[in-house]
Amino acid sequence: VTCEELSEMLTDFLEGELNEQQTDMAVAHLASCPHCETVLSLTRTLIESSKELGRVTLEPDHRAELLTSILKARKQ
Amino acid sequence: MVVEMGHRASTNDSRSVDPPSGLNSLIELFEQHVNGVYTVAHRIVWNVADADDVTQMTFLRAFLHMNELRDPSRAKAWLYRIAYREAIAVLRRRREVPVDPAELPQQATAATPESEVVAQELAELLGAAIERLPLSLRAAFVLRDVEGLSVSEVAFALDIGPSAAKMRVHRARAQLRQDLEDVLSDL
Numbered sequence: 001v002t003c004e005e006l007s008e009m010l011t012d013f014l015e016g017e018l019n020e021q022q023t024d025m026a027v028a029h030l031a032s033c034p035h036c037e038t039v040l041s042l043t044r045t046l047i048e049s050s051k052e053l054g055r056v057t058l059e060p061d062h063r064a065e066l067l068t069s070i071l072k073a074r075k076q
Numbered sequence: 077m078v079v080e081m082g083h084r085a086s087t088n089d090s091r092s093v094d095p096p097s098g099l100n101s102l103i104e105l106f107e108q109h110v111n112g113v114y115t116v117a118h119r120i121v122w123n124v125a126d127a128d129d130v131t132q133m134t135f136l137r138a139f140l141h142m143n144e145l146r147d148p149s150r151a152k153a154w155l156y157r158i159a160y161r162e163a164i165a166v167l168r169r170r171r172e173v174p175v176d177p178a179e180l181p182q183q184a185t186a187a188t189p190e191s192e193v194v195a196q197e198l199a200e201l202l203g204a205a206i207e208r209l210p211l212s213l214r215a216a217f218v219l220r221d222v223e224g225l226s227v228s229e230v231a232f233a234l235d236i237g238p239s240a241a242k243m244r245v246h247r248a249r250a251q252l253r254q255d256l257e258d259v260l261s262d263l
Binding site for chain 2: 007010011015047049051052057058063066067070071074
């Protein structure tokens with residue numbers, strides 16, 4: 001597996017959608033390639049950070065206003 | 077999940093939604109999914125007023141078309157599909173207006189003051205980087221990696237094939253990783 005091929009496989013690797021042979025090849029490449037290992041690590045950090053921090057938080061008052069508006073519009 | 081809707085979805089009743097149970101279902105949907113719907117809306121339209129409109133229209137349309145939700149376990153992806161369409165409609169309608177930073181909602185933050193500052197900064201950098209993504213990649217990324225939909229659910233929400241959805245997620249992650257490399261390396 002080359003670095004370019006590993007890059008193309010990365011999403012399937014993270015999604016657990018590679019077959020056993022492909023997974024073994026990816027793991028072997030990652031073990032011997034610091035660059036691709038770093039790319040994988042950064043991608044995992046990005047995904048974890050996005051789950052934690054990517055969401056836009058609604059304040060309680062704002063949330064209540066939205067529900068009120070929806071219920072009011074529903075009657076119209 | 078949203079079990080009450082199963083009965084309605086399984087009937088062929090062509091009348092409008094029964095008021096008491098329909099209202100309960102609407103409120104239940106709202107309570108469970110409003111934060112996610114609002115996030116999808118805001119990440120696409122990037123404007124509080126429009127995000128409010130998209131969120132309201134999403135739940136109103138969901139209420140009106142609840143009988144189309146045949147599988148209650150897909151309520152989340154179904155709502156996000158509606159939200160995405162509403163957000164796209166807003167983008168097509170509106171003229172571009174400058175975003176007032178004061179109008180941007182607060183990001184989720186961590187517990188302690190010090191970590192709160194770091195998390196706030198990271199959230200802002202992440203939000204700005206997501207905003208720089210092309211719309212198609214932005215929507216796929218938010219649905220998959222912020223809201224946690226499966227690739228097949230992302231495909232359903234965006235009305236594209238699973239391969240295209242996966243490719244968009246792949247490209248979005250690559251662009252964000254490059255954009256945020258220095259920040260991510262420090263985490």
